[in-house]
Amino acid sequence: EIVLTQSPATLSLSPGERATLSCRASQGISNYLAWYQQKPGQAPRLLIYDASNRATGIPARFSGSGSGTDFTLTISSLEPEDFAVYYCQQRTVWLTFGGGTKVEIK
């Protein structure tokens, strides 16, 4: 099983700041990585697929990068609605998610 490790577990930032979230895979997964946002009481929402492609309707402040084992989700300037939990997900050997990073208001 491929394990995805997300860091940090919690990121405390202010609106307008840049957020950098990390996802590391236990073995190489090419670019087969997606990022999701989940707010309390809501289903996850697809943000990024294949490491760097924004899903339909996702604002340009969200960007993804990486390949192999190390991936990054960047939110260039946090909006109030961006404070949420973010998960990465790989789709090579089965389908697994990382443990999540909570982006909270500082």
Added chain:
Amino acid sequence: EVQLVQSGAEVKKPGESLRISCKYSGDSFSNRWIVWVRQSPGKGLECMGIIYPSDSDTRYSPSFLGQVTLSVDKSMSTAYLEWSSLKASDTAMYYCAKTRSANGYSDFDYWGQGTLVTVSS
């Protein structure tokens, strides 16, 4: 627009059976896989299994094989997740979602609203 609408919350006792549903609309039901995802209280996301409605090809996570059954009714554009004997540890929110690509090993671009299952004596 694609929509997945799940059945309502359930409260069950250990040992009881349960089937929850996920009704798909807005696109062809048959040409994308449907995944079921578990989110236990305060925890992350786990893919339980995927099913291809066109031919009912089904793949299970090793963690859930033998514990649940996935099925579809193509005539109703509905997918199902079923337990024959619930345990307290099955208490969780369950989501269905549609794969973005026709490949079962994909990411998921449309999600249901979730069904909360509570198992308690």
